[in-house]
Amino acid sequence: MTRKMNPLDASWLFVDSQRTPMHVGALAIFSLPDDVSPDFIKNLFLHLRSPAGFVPPFNLRLKQPRLKLISSRLMPSWEEDPNIDLDYHLRHSALPQPGGERELGVLVSRLHSHPLDFARPLWECHIIEGLANSRFALYMKMHHSLVDGVGGMRMLSRLLSPDDTAMNLPPPWAVGTGEKKRIARDAGPSWQQLADQAREQARHVPSIGRAIADSWKETLQNTHPELGVPFRAPRSILNRKVSAQRRFATQYYDLARMRTLAKRAKVTLNDVFLGLCAMALRRYLLELNALPSEPLTAGLPVSVRPAGDPGAGNAISFIIANLHTHIADPLERLALIRDSTQKAKARFQTLPKEAITAYTSLFMAPFMLQLMTGMGGLMRPMFNVTISNVPGPDQTLYFNGARMDQMYPVSLLSHGQAINITVVSYAGQFNVGYTGCRDTLPHMQRMAVYTGEALVELEALLGINAS
Amino acid sequence: MTRKMNPLDASWLFVDSQRTPMHVGALAIFSLPDDVSPDFIKNLFLHLRSPAGFVPPFNLRLKQPRLKLISSRLMPSWEEDPNIDLDYHLRHSALPQPGGERELGVLVSRLHSHPLDFARPLWECHIIEGLANSRFALYMKMHHSLVDGVGGMRMLSRLLSPDDTAMNLPPPWAVGTGEKKRIARDAGPSWQQLADQAREQARHVPSIGRAIADSWKETLQNTHPELGVPFRAPRSILNRKVSAQRRFATQYYDLARMRTLAKRAKVTLNDVFLGLCAMALRRYLLELNALPSEPLTAGLPVSVRPAGDPGAGNAISFIIANLHTHIADPLERLALIRDSTQKAKARFQTLPKEAITAYTSLFMAPFMLQLMTGMGGLMRPMFNVTISNVPGPDQTLYFNGARMDQMYPVSLLSHGQAINITVVSYAGQFNVGYTGCRDTLPHMQRMAVYTGEALVELEALLGINAS
Numbered sequence: 001m002t003r004k005m006n007p008l009d010a011s012w013l014f015v016d017s018q019r020t021p022m023h024v025g026a027l028a029i030f031s032l033p034d035d036v037s038p039d040f041i042k043n044l045f046l047h048l049r050s051p052a053g054f055v056p057p058f059n060l061r062l063k064q065p066r067l068k069l070i071s072s073r074l075m076p077s078w079e080e081d082p083n084i085d086l087d088y089h090l091r092h093s094a095l096p097q098p099g100g101e102r103e104l105g106v107l108v109s110r111l112h113s114h115p116l117d118f119a120r121p122l123w124e125c126h127i128i129e130g131l132a133n134s135r136f137a138l139y140m141k142m143h144h145s146l147v148d149g150v151g152g153m154r155m156l157s158r159l160l161s162p163d164d165t166a167m168n169l170p171p172p173w174a175v176g177t178g179e180k181k182r183i184a185r186d187a188g189p190s191w192q193q194l195a196d197q198a199r200e201q202a203r204h205v206p207s208i209g210r211a212i213a214d215s216w217k218e219t220l221q222n223t224h225p226e227l228g229v230p231f232r233a234p235r236s237i238l239n240r241k242v243s244a245q246r247r248f249a250t251q252y253y254d255l256a257r258m259r260t261l262a263k264r265a266k267v268t269l270n271d272v273f274l275g276l277c278a279m280a281l282r283r284y285l286l287e288l289n290a291l292p293s294e295p296l297t298a299g300l301p302v303s304v305r306p307a308g309d310p311g312a313g314n315a316i317s318f319i320i321a322n323l324h325t326h327i328a329d330p331l332e333r334l335a336l337i338r339d340s341t342q343k344a345k346a347r348f349q350t351l352p353k354e355a356i357t358a359y360t361s362l363f364m365a366p367f368m369l370q371l372m373t374g375m376g377g378l379m380r381p382m383f384n385v386t387i388s389n390v391p392g393p394d395q396t397l398y399f400n401g402a403r404m405d406q407m408y409p410v411s412l413l414s415h416g417q418a419i420n421i422t423v424v425s426y427a428g429q430f431n432v433g434y435t436g437c438r439d440t441l442p443h444m445q446r447m448a449v450y451t452g453e454a455l456v457e458l459e460a461l462l463g464i465n466a467s
Numbered sequence: 468m469t470r471k472m473n474p475l476d477a478s479w480l481f482v483d484s485q486r487t488p489m490h491v492g493a494l495a496i497f498s499l500p501d502d503v504s505p506d507f508i509k510n511l512f513l514h515l516r517s518p519a520g521f522v523p524p525f526n527l528r529l530k531q532p533r534l535k536l537i538s539s540r541l542m543p544s545w546e547e548d549p550n551i552d553l554d555y556h557l558r559h560s561a562l563p564q565p566g567g568e569r570e571l572g573v574l575v576s577r578l579h580s581h582p583l584d585f586a587r588p589l590w591e592c593h594i595i596e597g598l599a600n601s602r603f604a605l606y607m608k609m610h611h612s613l614v615d616g617v618g619g620m621r622m623l624s625r626l627l628s629p630d631d632t633a634m635n636l637p638p639p640w641a642v643g644t645g646e647k648k649r650i651a652r653d654a655g656p657s658w659q660q661l662a663d664q665a666r667e668q669a670r671h672v673p674s675i676g677r678a679i680a681d682s683w684k685e686t687l688q689n690t691h692p693e694l695g696v697p698f699r700a701p702r703s704i705l706n707r708k709v710s711a712q713r714r715f716a717t718q719y720y721d722l723a724r725m726r727t728l729a730k731r732a733k734v735t736l737n738d739v740f741l742g743l744c745a746m747a748l749r750r751y752l753l754e755l756n757a758l759p760s761e762p763l764t765a766g767l768p769v770s771v772r773p774a775g776d777p778g779a780g781n782a783i784s785f786i787i788a789n790l791h792t793h794i795a796d797p798l799e800r801l802a803l804i805r806d807s808t809q810k811a812k813a814r815f816q817t818l819p820k821e822a823i824t825a826y827t828s829l830f831m832a833p834f835m836l837q838l839m840t841g842m843g844g845l846m847r848p849m850f851n852v853t854i855s856n857v858p859g860p861d862q863t864l865y866f867n868g869a870r871m872d873q874m875y876p877v878s879l880l881s882h883g884q885a886i887n888i889t890v891v892s893y894a895g896q897f898n899v900g901y902t903g904c905r906d907t908l909p910h911m912q913r914m915a916v917y918t919g920e921a922l923v924e925l926e927a928l929l930g931i932n933a934s
Contacts, residue, residue, distance in 0.1 A: 092570075096561040096597075097508075119710055439552070
């Protein structure tokens with residue numbers, strides 16, 4: 001059974017390389033239930049390991065695993081793997097003493113740096129024991145050609161329940177990711193469909209060209225500097241070529257504290273988060289004597305309602321926010337960040353839907369464009385850092401009665417984008433995952449520490465008495 | 468500072484691939500000293516992690532890390548890495564509960580399956596805690612272009628001392644591997660030297676040609692079927708193409724029991740070991756309904772004294788032993804194995820030294836030949852399985868006062884050679900490491916169990932009352 005791959009999914013395979021593996025992940029931390037059996041984790045593992053069948057995308061392997069090395073001109077396809085070696089994909093690991101957040105970060109950094117085996121279904125699931133304070137962790141990874149950037153979070157949530165007495169939910173590989181159907185069933189090759197898709201994509205090229213032209217025009221004329229148009233970002237160490245090794249760090253905030261801050265500063269929750277990231281980036285880069293004199297910009301996915309769209313739904317697009325890292329005062333900077341995001345969103349609302357779609361296609365994968373042209377890490381970056389804000393579950397969730405304390409996204413990097421900051425909201429929390437290049441960004445985990453400290457500093461500046 | 472690479476070392480890089488990574492390793496198991504501090508392993512790790520400098524080959528990285536992908540016609544070279552990230556190379560890991568031999572085998576299998584990062588010096592060192600019965604383990608790996616097949620064992624032994632009070636010996640990366648100098652210092656490219664080396668190699672080609680011709684002649688004329696000449700081995704599942712994933716298993720014997728067996732059966736110690744391997748291979752393949760009707764053969768390195776060699780030293784070469792796996796009776800089989808190895812060694816003693824050198828060059832890397840011609844796993848194998856016997860230290864050795872209980876070699880595979888069995892003697896023990904392809908050889912760890920049970924069976928057949 002061959003399943004065709006759509007061109008966007010296939011492009012993740014084409015740009016996958018030893019230094020830029022294109023898998024995404026999720027890390028969840030759980031507290032063991034009270035009065036727990038000493039065999040809780042072992043039994044959990046045995047449950048996950050028991051035969052439960054495999055559904056797409058967990059049973060799909062590349063039909064031509066080495067194709068990506070040969071040519072990017074043929075469209076790869078999936079096939080069902082009839083003999084999946086679950087003991088390969090599902091792994092039981094442990095942390096050395098003292099089993100703190102540091103040891104967990106080191107292990108997840110290593111696991112996320114290892115490439116997937118392209119001869120097998122492109123996912124792994126790791127149960128990690130030995131985490132201090134009666135906790136354990138779960139790390140899942142999957143290739144981006146099979147799930148989107150937040151797909152890892154969704155995969156994970158299939159194991160979980162708001163009911164703390166729900167036991168032995170079937171593993172995600174037995175029930176799917178909860179993703180919208182991305183993989184069409186196909187009885188055979190369908191070059192006609194592929195050709196149609198390619199034509200469909202080509203139709204949008206003029207719009208994309210216009211969007212780029214408009215952006216460049218703005219750049220040149222400097223009429224709307226607050227928009228943070230693409231390819232205007234300053235060069236920085238965040239935008240060099242990356243090595244194969246990753247570092248992963250985490251931070252979490254109380255959502256109520258963030259909301260209080262946003263209200264007091266008269267900005268959105270996301271503006272507060274951008275402000276905290278800007279504070280941390282400025283401090284981190286100043287320490288390395290590497291802060292550009294021009295302001296850094298961030299690429300962020302946002303919800304916009306296009307002009308003339310009769311539908312009730314919002315479209316997801318990318319905007320560029322100016323982080324104003326050249327300004328020393330955090331409150332002044334925060335106000336300017338708000339202006340930047342407001343104007344960028346407003347600009348989208350004047351664009352027709354087709355233009356947004358085309359513009360979005362461009363921004364969804366800036367590293368692809370840069371990789372495919374071989375310019376990533378060499379040319380002036382489209383923006384300096386990706387900062388994503390993903391809505392997560394509101395309720396506290398449980399895994400076989402074990403409460404999920406935090407859930408973090410683990411992202412991918414590309415040449416020219418050496419750090420990714422993604423936040424997911426969860427049950428009154430704001431959980432931030434920092435994925436960085438081990439070599440390009442020394443001591444990347446300081447970014448996590450500094451964003452934590454930035455919250456306290458911002459509260460103090462706004463006269464908020466933190467609990 | 469560029470250091471040239473000799474053509475043999477370079478060939479390990481050329482044949483390195485995603486499915487056949489060419490690194491070798493060593494695993495050592497230690498017992499914690501009595502009355503040990505709970506911080507013993509942590510302190511050991513901190514000692515190893517403290518800055519001690521780097522010497523070759525630990526400070527060498529490939530000057531053109533991606534060259535192997537581009538062409539095998541240019542000779543790669545090493546350069547010193549001025550900024551070695553020790554936290555990348557030295558890793559602290561842990562086993563999940565119950566921390567037995569099974570959990571250790573699973574972890575080492577994973578660690579040995581991961582490719583080295585070709586942008587860095589090609590080695591890793593892992594301290595593994597959580598091993599049951601107050602033990603811990605150390606696993607080291609290094610690319611075969613930097614150390615020979617048993618180099619891992621030597622690397623390891625640099626950390627160790629026969630003195631159980633010797634503390635804080637410098638790590639091997641600070642003092643070297645104890646290998647003979649293989650890497651010449653070179654102020655610049657030396658095409659002349661490379662050309663000279665190539666000519667030197669070419670001089671031996673006629674001898675190699677003769678050795679092959681002789682072997683083929685024998686094959687065709689069938690005059691000496693007991694010699695087990697190359698390319699005469701039957702096809703078997705041991706000789707298929709391999710995947711990227713490895714399984715590692717271990718077994719150890721009391722050397723005294725092996726010696727008693729050898730004496731009673733009037734064979735050498737190595738013949739006993741070949742007999743045990745043959746018993747295990749027959750049982751393993753029969754269970755899979757995959758035992759060839761023709762006998763399996765093993766390629767093994769041996770010491771031979773060439774004809775006309777005035778020196779006192781022995782030359783190391785490879786012989787092919789017929790394992791007579793088509794014969795059901797273990798004692799009859801053992802006697803025939805002895806005949807096979809005796810005649811093969813005797814034949815070497817009639818060859819001039821040059822011919823042995825040439826013949827050896829061929830056998831040292833059979834998979835290279837097969838890989839370079841693209842025929843590995845497709846053509847009739849030269850032999851079915853590599854079985855190496857490496858002399859190790861006689862004395863009990865200590866690592867910061869912790870007794871080394873066992874040391875095992877972890878080997879490499881190639882297309883057409885899906886299992887490697889290497890034994891190392893150590894302080895009255897016979898320590899066997901089994902490195903197999905995870906996919907080609909299902910339940911490969913049964914080979915380790917079966918060789919263990921074969922010893923008991925052989926003792927019973929010879930009327931030895933095992934302790």
